[in-house]
Amino acid sequence: MAVVKARRKAIVDKNACVACGCCVKVCPRGAISVFKGVYAAVDIGKCIGCGKCKTACPASVIGIGEVQA
Numbered sequence: 850m851a852v853v854k855a856r857r858k859a860i861v862d863k864n865a866c867v868a869c870g871c872c873v874k875v876c877p878r879g880a881i882s883v884f885k886g887v888y889a890a891v892d893i894g895k896c897i898g899c900g901k902c903k904t905a906c907p908a909s910v911i912g913i914g915e916v917q918a
Contacts, residue, residue, distance in 0.1 A: 855915040857898030862910040863888035872902035872911060 859872075859881065866888035872881045873889065880895035881902055889902075893916060903911045 855917060857913050858893045858896045858916045859891045859898065859900075859902050860912050860914045860916070861889045861891055862912075863890070865908060865910040867908050867910075869907060871905045871907060875901045875905040877901065 861872075861881075863884075868883045868886055868888055870883055870889075873883060876896075877899065878895045878897055880892045880897075881889050882892075884890040889911070891902075898913055900913050903913055
């Protein structure tokens with residue numbers, strides 16, 4: 850049986866995101882992009898869970914949470 854490990858990743862509330870792009874500018878791994886000009890989307894494969902996007906978000910719609918890796 851494989852052990853599933855949880856990792857910290859950025860999670861965006863896409864219903865509240867204003868697509869300002871502040872998170873995109875600060876992400877050191879290029880893990881965030883603005884999807885169709887509507888909301889920010891996180892590539893969890895690239896995200897390292899550093900929290901810089903959460904700090905930069907003026908709408909406070911980004912959290913750092915545990916996701917299955």
